[in-house]
Amino acid sequence: MNPSTRSISDALGAYLAEPHADVRRKVLDLLRTPAFQIPLEIERAEHRARVLEALTLLADEGLGSLAYPEDYGGQGAPGKAIAVFETLAFGDSSIVIKFGVQFGLWGGSVYQLGTEKHHERWLGKIGALELPGCYAMTEIGHGSNVRGLETTATWNDEAEAFVLNTPHEGAGKEWIGNAALHGQMATVFTQLRVGGEDHGVHALVVPIRDEDGALLPGIRIEDNGPKVGLNGVDNGRIWFDEVWVPRENLLDRFATVTENGRYESPIDSAGRRFFTMLGTLVAGRISIAAASLSAAKVGLEVAVRYSEERRQFGPDDGPEVPILDYTSHQRRLLPRVAETYALHFAVRDLTERYATVVKGRAGDRPGHGGTGAEEADANGAGGEMAEPGSRPEGRSDEALREIEARAAGLKAVASWHAARALQESREAMGGRGYHAGNRIGRLRADTDVFATFEGANPVLLQLVAKSLLMQYREEMGDLSVLDIVRYVADRAGTRVRERNPVATRRTDSDHLRDPEYHLQAFEYRAERLLESAARRMKGLLDDGMDAFDAFNRVQDHLETLAVAHTEWITLRAFLDGVAEAPEDVRPLLADVARLYALERMEADRAWFLEAGYIESPKSRAIRAEVGALCRELRENARVLVDGWGIPDEVLGAVDVVGKS
């Protein structure tokens, strides 16, 4: 690498490490130490012990409590907490997931759903890992459909306490991290019954083990057993048999039960209350998106560096050439590198927005109204969505709803991107990719479940699409689903037509590489998909189909819409990131953004052709331009992967580190 390449590489690395370069560096220093280097072959029990040990070190460094208020050992810095999570994901995946369970889900639920008395009592201990705990939401019978949880907590007037109960075997809590071994308490999501009335899902803090690790009375726990990956995390099932939980253990930021057994909540609608509580999942989803990218970065860096060194075949009588010189190999890896960059900026942008809104809301009275399209809505039933009432909301509510939808979309797109990038990386390395020591296969198995937990991707994408449909509710006030769909179908049509560019036939390189063109194309697609989805829905509803069936019928359309919308947001964030980049790295990043945009257009060219947005010659020209960009960026492939700032000792791939 010559000096000028090195300086671009360094500048790029410095730019990508911001913000929170300090905590990232701190985590990287830890990842270099033996405690964080998990052997390739390790038994489950030992793996779990090692992961717990690593968590202790992280807590000792104060890295577990960054998102909590200063009063409880934190820094009130959710963005920093996500940066820690993101950086940890360069290493053993079990560590990062157990970290997320303890400090993000368990601690996060106490912090966000609880009030001062809970914070004072538990938050400091949670951040210090003195009180390991669980986030017990999912049940065996109910994963995506959280609203259908069957665990019950019934208020008992005499005891002034709740009786927590698992009504049948299939209502046991499932896949609960920290449950099989280490958890001493759990935030348990349960149906709340007070005075014979059902108030929907609420969260109680429930002790499950004593300090010696013995199960408390009424608690039954079963190890979830061997998983495809993440075997260093002790997931388990939990059943409750008439467990008495004191009144003050109700996390009561959004609803409380008074001493004399009266249920009170500042949020009138049970639906809105529910969505608000699920809002605690947002930080987790952003974190998973970030960790997905870290895994993709490891895989792609290993594959790119290997492919620059590995030679195979060549011209007659010439030496063999590096496999990265093959165009099919470039096509396999470089668009994934570009997409990783794009999503990196999208996640960074979202993290900052989230941190800003959360800070602005700290100490607020609860007023957040939910997206109106959260988890429980993802069933396709439109009924819930229309549940307006008890508006208006403040500006920060609106911002948070937007952030929730973005987090859902980015989590889905980033986790699937990681799966693909890792798979391409594995195959690009041939047999050596199959060696466990090159990390890719292990990361692939570990991160596979990222597509499922914290909200299954298909469900999240339905949620994104519905939130796009529902955004017009603001303008229109109370509307039925049919009204909304009809309104969007008509309104969006006009907007889209106005924007349809005439350049369907331009095929010159200047035009095809123009970011303005990319933005227009991405916006056009997102808008038009919204319009056409609404029109299809409207047709079905007009024909008398009920909302559940109609939403079900257009699921693929809604999924396409959600991905297109997320890619549009991603491109915008990427272009902003290019604009703000230091001058010497800007041209390179601009080309990476071009590759991202054009390759995504190429991948979806069927849609652009169908829509008449491009014609065949242009479609072919886009493909050719993607090939040309890959050939050009091939020279900078190493700079681009180095920019991610993964130290060799952390990368640790046997066929790459120390080889070049």
Next chain:
Amino acid sequence: MNPSTRSISDALGAYLAEPHADVRRKVLDLLRTPAFQIPLEIERAEHRARVLEALTLLADEGLGSLAYPEDYGGQGAPGKAIAVFETLAFGDSSIVIKFGVQFGLWGGSVYQLGTEKHHERWLGKIGALELPGCYAMTEIGHGSNVRGLETTATWNDEAEAFVLNTPHEGAGKEWIGNAALHGQMATVFTQLRVGGEDHGVHALVVPIRDEDGALLPGIRIEDNGPKVGLNGVDNGRIWFDEVWVPRENLLDRFATVTENGRYESPIDSAGRRFFTMLGTLVAGRISIAAASLSAAKVGLEVAVRYSEERRQFGPDDGPEVPILDYTSHQRRLLPRVAETYALHFAVRDLTERYATVVKGRAGDRPGHGGTGAEEADANGAGGEMAEPGSRPEGRSDEALREIEARAAGLKAVASWHAARALQESREAMGGRGYHAGNRIGRLRADTDVFATFEGANPVLLQLVAKSLLMQYREEMGDLSVLDIVRYVADRAGTRVRERNPVATRRTDSDHLRDPEYHLQAFEYRAERLLESAARRMKGLLDDGMDAFDAFNRVQDHLETLAVAHTEWITLRAFLDGVAEAPEDVRPLLADVARLYALERMEADRAWFLEAGYIESPKSRAIRAEVGALCRELRENARVLVDGWGIPDEVLGAVDVVGKS
């Protein structure tokens, strides 16, 4: 399941189990026994021991030697051998791969590359697992580029023997199955030097361990260590330090060295000799295609059965519905079920063709001329391909060349299909798919390398495309690459235009479901891609680009062509399979074929749109029809997966077996 469904299910099962239902049953009986049930968590050393034990049982049943002649304990039935391999792949993947190493690659190389003296000496013992051995082709530095192997065997006149040598560390043999622990001998592919002359790659049988398992002098072996999957197979690296190998250990069907040190071969061209030797890989590639489908069948059956039972969400105030009722869920699984059926018939057809040709050739003088597009050509250099001369070939040569190309294409398409089907299955099961006890994740990790070994998929697809270009050589005699490309570019253009149907706008269901239309579309695409690839090549060569660079530049085009061609062959085989099916299952299979064809068209609709073969309304109509077929076939999903005939004890998925 009602009686008539049951009877269709049984009839389907009986049809799919043919041919060789007898050996399939025998293997299934073994798979039910404890010896074949490998625990979910097992250490590498124990896993390897268990796999060896299972192999012993298979050998004891005579299942290892089915492809060998009767004189050596076999039945001369390569089709049966593939059926055994295919059925074994329902169980632990390490067993099937070690089975393939021992009986297919090691035994197969002795049988196919050796002559009677070798067969007499070793084949019986190999089939009985008394002589475990290796197939040592790949080197650390050379995987796909077999012709570039660096191991040398130099003839020594005085000793009348070969001196086998690994010239440097990176030329050591790599990923050799049976090498780390159990192999006593190895077929070693090496450059052969006789009297100072290089004769290219040949195969020697080399003892590597004594009967007690101690390494022989001059042999160094290193365990390949932990892999992403298949950890029950003992892969290793082998280095040779001046190892003396007796003259008679040269596998000399295609070339021999006389006692007085003269090299003789019935095949004049070194290139053709090389391709002929690589022909031994065909059975392995067909077997891997078959095993890929078995893995896909396990995953899809588990996911479909789970999805019929698992309920989540539902209409307002209604019960929750089975997740297979969701259209996005149907779209995830049912097209993969259909593609599994399609590829099943394609592999069956190819297996029978292969068995017929092999039987017809048994005892023939070697005359097979190679594909002209085998392994070593996959580098993109066109030089080799044009190497005609020493023609004409017999009809069976031509048939074998065709089979080699098909095997390459099907291996690539089927292994990628399995990866996708397993991934969709895993995600379709949500968190439960991540439980190791549901088998999908494990199968995914095990079969991941199917895309790489026995020929890396991208390399195989280049090979298929080149063989399509080269097929015209027959008609034209000696031609340069440029001549061939020019000829194909002109010729194919005429053919394609003649066939271009006028029905670009028909969108009615009758038309869209017409198998004749599907066939036309698949043929049109394959032909036109061949033409356009040739035209692009011609343009590049006319502009003065050399053949290596020109082939490199069009790699993505050639890959698309190869897949399209393979899908065309697959559809033809599937439709033949429908036509020959028992009357009561024919309508169901015909619908499955429709779904396969239309969904593949939908997936590639960008190409059909670009080519002007369909217009936008038709593209949308195809998508709608795929959705309709999915909804219709959803009712028969269970029948279709049951048809694969996997007994519950073999399926063994914790959340499915015994649950419905």
